[in-house]
Amino acid sequence: MQNFSIHIPTKIIFGEGLLNxxxxxxxxxxxxxxxxxxxxxxxxxxxxxxxxxxFEKEGVSTVLFSGxxxxxxxxxxxxxxxxxxxxxxxxxxxxxxxxxxDAAKGIAILLHEKTDDIWQYVLxxxxxxxxxxxxxxxxxxxxxxxxxxxxxxxxxxxxEVNGKASLSNPLLRPVVSLLxxxxxxxxxxxxxxxxxxxxxxHVIENYLLGGNDSPIADxxxxxVMLTVLETLPxxxxxxxxxxxxxxxxxxxxxxxxxxxxxxxxxxxxxxxxMEHAASxxxxxxxxxxGLATLYPAYFRWLLEKGRAVxxxxxxxxxxxxxxxxxxxxAALNFIEKFENWLKENSLYQSFPDLGVMPEKYEAxxxxxxxxxxxxxxxxxxxxFTKEDIIEIFYNTEx
Ligand code: NZQ
Ligand code: ZN
Numbered sequence: 001m002q003n004f005s006i007h008i009p010t011k012i013i014f015g016e017g018l019l020n021x022x023x024x025x026x027x028x029x030x031x032x033x034x035x036x037x038x039x040x041x042x043x044x045x046x047x048x049x050x051x052x053x054x055f056e057k058e059g060v061s062t063v064l065f066s067g068x069x070x071x072x073x074x075x076x077x078x079x080x081x082x083x084x085x086x087x088x089x090x091x092x093x094x095x096x097x098x099x100x101x102d103a104a105k106g107i108a109i110l111l112h113e114k115t116d117d118i119w120q121y122v123l124x125x126x127x128x129x130x131x132x133x134x135x136x137x138x139x140x141x142x143x144x145x146x147x148x149x150x151x152x153x154x155x156x157x158x159x160e161v162n163g164k165a166s167l168s169n170p171l172l173r174p175v176v177s178l179l180x181x182x183x184x185x186x187x188x189x190x191x192x193x194x195x196x197x198x199x200x201x202h203v204i205e206n207y208l209l210g211g212n213d214s215p216i217a218d219x220x221x222x223x224v225m226l227t228v229l230e231t232l233p234x235x236x237x238x239x240x241x242x243x244x245x246x247x248x249x250x251x252x253x254x255x256x257x258x259x260x261x262x263x264x265x266x267x268x269x270x271x272x273x274m275e276h277a278a279s280x281x282x283x284x285x286x287x288x289x290g291l292a293t294l295y296p297a298y299f300r301w302l303l304e305k306g307r308a309v310x311x312x313x314x315x316x317x318x319x320x321x322x323x324x325x326x327x328x329x330a331a332l333n334f335i336e337k338f339e340n341w342l343k344e345n346s347l348y349q350s351f352p353d354l355g356v357m358p359e360k361y362e363a364x365x366x367x368x369x370x371x372x373x374x375x376x377x378x379x380x381x382x383x384f385t386k387e388d389i390i391e392i393f394y395n396t397e398x
Pocket of ligand 2: 198201
């Protein structure tokens with residue numbers, strides 16, 4: 001086991017009918033809040049007004065900003081921050097998917113820094129990470145996917161420069177998060193699949209590259225992966241099932257709260273780097289869908305290069321019960337089994353199927369290296385170059 005430190009200050013309130021507890025835990029943050037939502041789903045479903053009423057009842061007035069798009073855009077975040085500044089709010093209530101929560105974190109930075117452009121602080125920019133605080137954010141997530149409600153990350157997009165990059169800082173962890181599975185019941189099959197693919201990625205990225213030092217991190221990550229593998233197929237047959245929704249929701253937070261990598265070697269989020277770059281060029285590409293598309297091609301690339309073969313072999317046994325003393329064969333068995341799972345759950349497609357076209361592969365690969373590799377080959381148990389990335393993109397087509 002390697003050394004680590006974890007501090008997760010977010011109070012998590014999990015379950016149905018706990019809105020009042022959430023409001024009571026949040027109201028210490030001030031008397032006026034910005035409530036931030038996406039394209040209007042929570043309003044249409046009738047979820048918004050009860051939340052506003054509950055805050056008003058506890059003496060917190062709310063002002064609404066709606067229209068945060070999936071893959072939240074810099075211009076929207078800047079505009080919402082200006083609105084929040086004029087309204088002199090004390091804290092932000094993010095009510096929506098990961099995009100809304102990430103946008104709230106961006107707004108929170110701008111309000112603290114008294115500046116007006118969030119793009120200056122993202123990874124890859126000269127002032128990356130150079131902010132000293134953020135207004136408090138509380139979150140009501142409505143997707144089981146990103147875990148933004150507990151993470152120190154925010155991932156934002158800028159379609160003017162084909163960019164998608166992160167802001168990461170412990171200051172960005174929400175103060176309180178309400179995980180009520182009721183709010184996720186309305187997710188359609190496709191968005192549910194996207195979320196499941198994202199949850200899986202948050203544990204497998206480091207599982208493959210982080211080494212063997214922590215048997216507990218391995219077992220913990222396997223628990224999350226097995227929960228996703230078992231829950232998604234059942235949920236797709238019964239989308240409104242509140243118990244299954246709750247299982248996936250909790251798995252999403254456990255997947256990226258920090259425990260999943262504790263005791264292992266830190267390693268880059270390779271699938272994420274490639275997917276974020278692709279979504280930067282194609283803002284309509286959903287994060288989880290992009291990851292699902294890259295999985296088989298990336299795993300096969302690892303196998304071909306002889307990297308993380310032992311780890312994939314371990315997953316063959318731990319996730320699918322396949323034992324083989326030949327690690328190459330076991331790793332291949334894992335990949336094939338996982339591909340079948342993707343196919344059975346409508347998560348198997350190529351980049352061109354999603355409108356991500358070969359003529360953009362080189363530019364996306366350049367962005368991946370430039371921003372996520374800080375201009376150098378990313379280390380994936382060895383060099384990971386622009387050419388490797390392009391090869392993986394083409395391999396999604398096989
Ligand atoms: O905009 P609305 O109307 O709310 O509709 C959304 C949106 O169209 C809809 N939706 C959300 N909750 C719903 C619902 N529809 C019906 N019922 C509900 N309960 O779903 C669509 C997608 O929403 P979005 O927030 O974009 O999805 P997700 O939660 O997957 O968030 C994706 C974003 O988070 C980033 C991704 O890169 C992407 O930008 N990530 C953030 C991370 C973090 N902060 O730690 C880590 C992740 O790895 C990820 O990168
Ligand atoms: Zn992710």
